[in-house]
Amino acid sequence: MSGQGILALSAHKEDAQTSANAIYESIRHDILSGKLGANARLKVSELARIHDTSTNPVREALQQLRGEGLVLFAPNQGARVRPIDMEFVRDVVEVGVLLEPYLLRWFVETASDADVAKLRGLQAEMEMLNFQDKPRHTVLDSTFHETMYARHYNRVAYGVWKQHREIISSISTRVPIALGRQKAILLEHRDLIEAISAQETDRAVAVLTQHIGDAGRHLVDQLRIEETLATQAVKG
Amino acid sequence: MSGQGILALSAHKEDAQTSANAIYESIRHDILSGKLGANARLKVSELARIHDTSTNPVREALQQLRGEGLVLFAPNQGARVRPIDMEFVRDVVEVGVLLEPYLLRWFVETASDADVAKLRGLQAEMEMLNFQDKPRHTVLDSTFHETMYARHYNRVAYGVWKQHREIISSISTRVPIALGRQKAILLEHRDLIEAISAQETDRAVAVLTQHIGDAGRHLVDQLRIEETLATQAVKG
DNA sequence: CTTTCATGAATAATGTATGATTTTGGTGAA
DNA sequence: TTCACCAAAATCATACATTATTCATGAAAG
Numbered sequence: 001m002s003g004q005g006i007l008a009l010s011a012h013k014e015d016a017q018t019s020a021n022a023i024y025e026s027i028r029h030d031i032l033s034g035k036l037g038a039n040a041r042l043k044v045s046e047l048a049r050i051h052d053t054s055t056n057p058v059r060e061a062l063q064q065l066r067g068e069g070l071v072l073f074a075p076n077q078g079a080r081v082r083p084i085d086m087e088f089v090r091d092v093v094e095v096g097v098l099l100e101p102y103l104l105r106w107f108v109e110t111a112s113d114a115d116v117a118k119l120r121g122l123q124a125e126m127e128m129l130n131f132q133d134k135p136r137h138t139v140l141d142s143t144f145h146e147t148m149y150a151r152h153y154n155r156v157a158y159g160v161w162k163q164h165r166e167i168i169s170s171i172s173t174r175v176p177i178a179l180g181r182q183k184a185i186l187l188e189h190r191d192l193i194e195a196i197s198a199q200e201t202d203r204a205v206a207v208l209t210q211h212i213g214d215a216g217r218h219l220v221d222q223l224r225i226e227e228t229l230a231t232q233a234v235k236g
Numbered sequence: 237m238s239g240q241g242i243l244a245l246s247a248h249k250e251d252a253q254t255s256a257n258a259i260y261e262s263i264r265h266d267i268l269s270g271k272l273g274a275n276a277r278l279k280v281s282e283l284a285r286i287h288d289t290s291t292n293p294v295r296e297a298l299q300q301l302r303g304e305g306l307v308l309f310a311p312n313q314g315a316r317v318r319p320i321d322m323e324f325v326r327d328v329v330e331v332g333v334l335l336e337p338y339l340l341r342w343f344v345e346t347a348s349d350a351d352v353a354k355l356r357g358l359q360a361e362m363e364m365l366n367f368q369d370k371p372r373h374t375v376l377d378s379t380f381h382e383t384m385y386a387r388h389y390n391r392v393a394y395g396v397w398k399q400h401r402e403i404i405s406s407i408s409t410r411v412p413i414a415l416g417r418q419k420a421i422l423l424e425h426r427d428l429i430e431a432i433s434a435q436e437t438d439r440a441v442a443v444l445t446q447h448i449g450d451a452g453r454h455l456v457d458q459l460r461i462e463e464t465l466a467t468q469a470v471k472g
Numbered sequence: 473c474t475t476t477c478a479t480g481a482a483t484a485a486t487g488t489a490t491g492a493t494t495t496t497g498g499t500g501a502a
Numbered sequence: 503t504t505c506a507c508c509a510a511a512a513t514c515a516t517a518c519a520t521t522a523t524t525c526a527t528g529a530a531a532g
Contacts, residue, residue: 017311018513020299043484054515056292059486063256063296067303069395075253076485076522091392098334098393156327157334159305160396254486279511290488295513312495312512476531483524488517495512502505 020057023047024064031070031081032170038083042071068163084167086223092164093216099161100212101205103149108201110151116197118147123189131182138173144189148196168219175222184214256293259283260300267306267317268406274319278307304399322459325407328400329452335397336448337441339385344437346387352433354383359425367418374409380425384432404455411458420450 027047030036047058062079065071071079082088107115122144131137142165152158177185188211195204263283266272283294298315301307307315343351358380365373378401388394413421424447431440 020513021311044486045484056295056514056516059292060295060299060513063299064303067300067305069303075257077524078485087389088392091390094338094390095335095393095396098338099331102330102334153323154327154330156324156400157331160331164392256486280513281511292487292489314512474532476529478529479527481524481526483522485522486520488519490516492515493513496510497508498510499508500506502503 018057019051019053020060020064023051023053023057024061026051027061028065028068028070031065032166034170034174036081038081038085040081042079042081044078084171086220086227089168089171089223090216090220092167093212093219096161096164096168096216097209097213099157100145100149101209103152103154103157103161104205104208105201106152106154107148108196108199108204111148111196115147116193119144119193119196122147123186123193126189127186131177134177135173138169141172141185142169171219171223175219175226178218178222181214181218185211188214254293255287255289256296256300259287259289259293260297262287263297264301264304264306267301268402270406270410272317274317274321276317278315278317280314320403320407322456322463325404325459326452326456328403329448329455332397332400332404332452333445333449335393336381336385337445339388339390339393339397340441340444341437342388342390343384344432344435344440347384347432351383352429355380355429355432358383359422359429362425363422367413370413371409374405377408377421378405407455407459411455411462414454414458417450417454421447424450 027036027042036042042062044055044058044062047062048055051058062071062073066073066079070082072082073079122140126137126140126144129137129140145165146162149158149161188207191207192204192211195201195207263272263278272278278298280291280294280298283298284291287294298307298309302309302315306318308318309315358376362373362376362380365376367373381401382398385394385397424443427443428440428447431437431443
């Protein structure tokens with residue numbers, strides 16, 4: 001899936017066809033996975049060497065990422081990885097709190113049995129895993145939400161959400177989930193499925209709002225802890 | 237101000253410094269102003285000739301616009317202008333309905349006398365103009381909203397709104413405003429300023445929600461009329 | 473002695489120019 | 503209509519010029 005910025009999400013046929021696209025995907029992955037840390041400098045010549053291409057496709061890939069907001073440019077200084085810090089995550093989460101209930105309403109009113117069954121399946125696997133495999137859990141969790149939103153008529157809203165979700169996911173996989181939160185996640189998902197299944201839109205929205213709000217706050221808290229530890233490590 | 241996609245809005249020091257940036261601004265403007273119509277093909281060599289540069293900066297500008305979602309790429313077919321049609325505007329408007337109340341709340345709670353005075357000034361000029369100068373009105377209207385949101389702590393939300401607003405503005409300047417809507421706009425703005433001034437957050441939010449919902453629907457209706465006329469012109 | 477500051481070479485960004493390769497899209501013949 | 507062919511254009515590689523930044527070095531100041 002090639003992210004295309006908030007407005008796009010249309011042309012699906014251009015995945016890694018071109019060299020620039022492959023580089024784009026690669027750099028994007030490295031940023032989201034944390035391999036390229038905050039403010040890491042993205043030297044064109046170096047990236048070209050790594051990907052065994054000329055500098056041209058690299059520069060284009062970086063410009064695309066710039067349009068997407070994942071890298072920042074300073075004149076004559078080239079590109080750097082946009083720092084994904086606490087404030088940033090908080091902001092993304094708060095936008096999600098606005099978007100997801102909106103996206104969910106459409107789903108509740110248009111969901112098929114198969115859709116609900118799919119949610120139950122994902123939920124079952126999450127319960128099975130019980131957070132033993134965090135990356136897998138994160139994928140399942142994202143798929144859970146994606147299942148609900150992917151067919152929404154508002155492609156712009158879906159695009160914004162999707163782009164944000166990929167950032168959130170990338171962070172989720174590398175921070176721990178508190179025990180209390182683990183129980184809550186499974187509970188909230190169960191409630192959500194029930195509400196959807198019963199076609200109780202308002203209740204579903206209420207549950208979801210609670211769910212993503214809590215999840216977001218938990219994520220920010222974990223980042224705060226991470227940051228505190230890092231600061232202490234420097235001082236100590 | 238150089239738009240940077242949803243997540244950006246950070247580095248402000250890079251306006252048209254580089255050649256690629258100037259081209260980016262230029263193409264972006266031509267798309268938003270309608271000079272480059274829906275699906276218009278963006279040939280690299282042609283754009284390079286027009287801007288009197290090599291093809292390299294052009295390609296980079298296009299990639300940036302791609303990341304922003306304003307142009308679409310098909311492999312080996314180059315770039316085209318993303319069509320800004322009725323559905324798209326509807327989607328953007330609906331996201332605005334979610335974001336603006338959120339952004340407004342912060343403003344109401346942090347606005348200074350100077351802020352309110354500025355709003356009154358903009359409103360006064362709009363009343364004076366009385367829609368005689370549409371481009372000017374659109375600028376004032378955008379500035380009105382921008383004044384309320386620009387300092388919001390959530391840069392992501394502000395960035396999304398801002399990017400969307402530029403699209404909405406570009407369309408607003410070229411469609412007529414119905415007489416009834418003209419009266420309503422001024423009235424709603426007055427109500428909004430009053431509510432803000434009185435620190436009545438919920439009322440302000442209610443007025444704003446009504447305002448942008450109506451404005452959005454009006455815009456979509458105008459586009460529908462435009463489209464209908466275009467279809468009839470073809471048939472007739 | 474440490475910090476600050478100037479300096480110049482190495483590094484890198486940006487842009488130009490050109491050509492190779494491949495794909496696309498149209499044109500005319502079978 | 504189908505298919506071979508060709509011009510146009512996209513994509514990429516390569517090489518190079520220019521400009522700006524970075525960074526290590528060393529001098530000067532505190």
